Amino acid sequence: MNMASVRILFLFFIIIRARSVGKSFVKVECKTGNVGQYGQQSMLDCVVKPAEEIKEPKILVVIWRKKGSEDALLVFYKGETTLQLGYKFAESSWNDRNMNISLLITNTTMVDSGDYKCSVFTDSGDDEKTETSLRVTAKYNKPTIRSIPENITRREDVTLSCSSVGGYPEGQLRWFDEHNKEWTASSEMEAELTNDGLFKLSSKLSLLKNSISSKYTCVVFNSSGGKEDEVTLEIPGTTTSEGQEREKGSDQSSKIVASVVVIGLLIVGLLLALLIHRWWSQRGHVVV
Known part of the structure; x- marks a missing residue:
């Protein structure tokens, strides 16, 4: 019909x-x-x-x-x-x-x-x-994250960009560092309605060169506040990692110094033993 x-x-x-x-x-x-x-x-x-x-x-x-x-x-x-x-x-x-x-x-x-x-x-x-x-x-897809510049150093400021698509209703992207401290208030987020009626979420987080943490996590939440997925970016050469390298180097130096001291004490002990042995030998020869 x-x-x-x-x-x-x-x-x-x-x-x-x-x-x-x-x-x-x-x-x-x-x-x-x-x-x-x-x-x-x-x-x-x-x-x-x-x-x-x-x-x-x-x-x-x-x-x-x-x-x-x-x-x-x-x-x-x-x-x-x-x-x-x-x-x-x-x-x-x-x-x-x-x-x-x-x-x-x-x-x-x-x-x-x-x-x-x-x-x-x-x-x-x-x-x-x-x-x-x-x-x-609709559930949001796993977020993607990238940095500008791509190779991060402590000599310049950095902008992190995070995006997630395919969700509905409008959700939110939030930022956290390695200590789970939230940085969302320092970011800017946009929500775009695509041709298929779903949302694309984009967020940018600006970081100063002297205050960059070792890693940042971008988390996508749905309209009800439920966590759906996340992505983490680990940043090499940050203050935390450099401090760990310095501590590691310090430990190695301490081990080397300790080894040198032990060896030196052994050498000094051997020399003293030889001197004492020679002294006793000479004394015994005179007495005879």
Whole structure:
């Protein structure tokens, strides 16, 4: 069935139902808010609830729409299901006796975020005012970090740049040094909305040549403040590493000096022993 005929079908059932008198014995219950992950499957959870006195109700029509769009996403009518690419019943073996009419989105994108409406007609009544919504989120990729200049020395200032893409909603990049001290307040961050509806986060941290730590970590957080991933840059030739080198050199010098002292004491001991031996030898010769 052509999607353009859905509105005619919908009006037809409204007219037919308007002529009937009596209580509707079915109600569609949907989960109010649904959360989907970008690039994954998402489900809009809806179930038809018949009254207790209704035994084995039969579904005649199901129509799923996204608010703001004229075309239906899925239509079930006269035993046939017509659907747009990327949408289907959540249960693959669905039939007109199955009261689970949940809609499955097979590859969620940012376009799928929004409000949806589900209309259901059965042989025991109908419900055409049920609405639900989908909020789409996306996890940020692992950040990348680089420095300007690329080869860092203590003779010039340094700028560190960090970026992370593919996330939604807008998150944050934060900076930490090797002591876990935060430097975010000294950085500048930008959030750019890309063509696919996702955010690209960029942050720059400027460092003075005489106050560079041994390493810096850039951490990406989501909109709820949850940590998603991080990257660390270790900087050679910084004050900390030079101090460690000096300590190492000092230890080696101390070991060398200690060895020289020991050797010198041994030599002095040997000379004293020889002198004493000669003195005793000469004394013994005179006595004889």
